[in-house]
Amino acid sequence: MKAVVVGSGGWGTALSIVLCDNGHDVTLWSHNPAKAAEMTEKRENPLLKGVTLPEKLTITGDLECLRGADLVVSAAPSFAVRETGRKIAPYLTEKTVLVSVSKGIERDTNLRMSQVLLEEIGNICKVVALSGPSHAEEVGIRMPTGCVSACPDRDAARFVQDAFMNDYFRIYTSYDIIGVELAAALKNVIALSCGVTTGLGYQDNTKALLMTRAMAEITRLGEKLGGTRLTFGGLAGMGDLIVTCTSMHSRNYRAGILIGQGKTPQEAMEEVGAVVEGYYAAESVHQLSQREGVEMPICRCAYEVLYHGKQVQDVVRELMTRAKKDELLETAWM
Ligand SMILES: NC(=O)c1ccc[n+]([C@@H]2O[C@H](COP(=O)([O-])OP(=O)(O)OC[C@H]3O[C@@H](n4cnc5c(N)ncnc54)[C@H](O)[C@@H]3O)[C@@H](O)[C@H]2O)c1
Known part of the structure; x- marks a missing residue:
């Protein structure tokens, strides 16, 4: 499956590693093209020190990477989620599953992150929240971790469970987003x-x-x-x-x-x-x-x-x- 992780902080990077380990075709998008180039060259993200990025992980600052993606992970800090939703919206289709992993409530509107994304993408696809006790630093070195894939649409929650779950990243589904x-x-x-x-x-x-x-x-x-x-x-x-x-x-x-x-x-x-x-x-x-x-x-x-x-x-x-x-x-x- 083609997966794109949007946001190259510690968490976006750790989740890219999980998706690569699971055999997907993975691209990590950074809003800063210079940082994308540096990570491509050094195979390391300074926000996740000591973790070597998989050779097959593509890192880019070009949003075109989103075209044709089956799974898109929104991993921006919560203050930048609306902006991120706006940027990725033109590339999503009704078949894409969008995963929100940011943890916060939007200032001024008091909306949850999936609500912010749904507003910006105009409800075009399903949005699933992936959350749980998960430090990027530990997932990046493949320590046993568990999270919840939450969406009122069971198929979408299961799709995300299947995409991420492996022998060090255990995912439960839930309807309660x-x-x-x-x-x-x-x-x-x-x-x-x-x-x-x-x-x-x-x-x-x-x-x-x-x-x-x-x-x-x-x-x-x-x-x-x-x-x-x-x-x-x-x-x-x-x-x-x-x-x-x-x-x-x-x-x-x-x-x-x-x-x-x-x-x-x-x-x-x-x-x-x-x-x-x-x-x-x-x-x-x-x-x-x-x-x-x-x-x-x-x-x-x-x-x-x-x-x-x-x-x-x-x-x-x-x-x-x-x-x-x-x-x-x-x-x-x-
Ligand atoms: N770090 C974790 O262990 C962890 C675990 C679970 C969930 N989360 C959540 O994931 C989200 C991202 O956290 P993180 O720890 O990866 O962040 P981070 O602090 O490691 O990195 C933030 C990233 O956001 C980028 N950024 C800054 N402004 C941006 C913009 N306008 N648009 C897009 N990107 C921008 C920065 O360049 C940087 O790469 C947060 O909401 C956090 O709560 C983090």
Whole structure:
């Protein structure tokens, strides 16, 4: 099958390697032709250091590579997904399957990534979300990893499962694209918050408390927006939350640590030196929770720290001294 990965960051590159390993005819497109030429020559992407790119992987800056592609993977950072959708739209047909792997919510519109793509491509083909606990650095060296291929169209979800699955990349299908995409975007906010607790010097108990209660509020919002509860306990939900909140591979977690140590959000993002998607997602999540009337104390506190200069120590005290709650439904008591 002819596959094109659009976006040559760490994740687009790692997924190109998986597709090459599976015997597909794969092209990696970079929005920067000079970078494409450099990667072609050196057989390495500086964003995925130490990983040798397969000889048969074509790397280009020419969008013509999309012509006739059966599978197109949109792997741009979330801020560039709309622009990417616009660029690739003329090359897609009703037979193409488009895979969205970006994790975020669009600023201003608060749309999920697949919704942004569908708007730009005019619904011409099926869009599948591929998501889960998957650091590019580990997939690039073929470490056992699992993801979810989500689309209400079962054939499209299975097509993507077949294209990517192999003995180190295990793919489950799901109809719940809403839950999968929301879980992916929201976990970045929580990874940032977990980093803050680490930066403050708190340890495992605090992290586990934060992750578990964060998942409760992510699930509340996800269900309200049409997601399925079980998704949030699955790979794209709890799985991705665990991997992002516990790893120095995560730039959201690393930015959070710096904020916990006293840096401003802007200083922290500059020091991390790459897009910290959780920063932007925090604003979208806050707007969505307000709009939907869903209580999300952890995400609200993250928003207030990131956008209104609230002190992290004050936020921890506020969260710990909230009104007493029941973990399960109050109504279930005998
Ligand atoms: N890195 C991971 O492990 C991982 C895993 C799963 C999902 N994701 C998601 O994949 C997406 C891409 O992440 P990444 O880690 O590969 O990014 P990255 O930071 O490694 O690279 C970003 C890439 O985007 C390119 N870029 C910048 N502006 C662009 C534009 N206007 N149009 C197209 N490309 C542009 C840059 O040149 C760079 O190649 C993100 O939404 C991320 O959440 C990443």
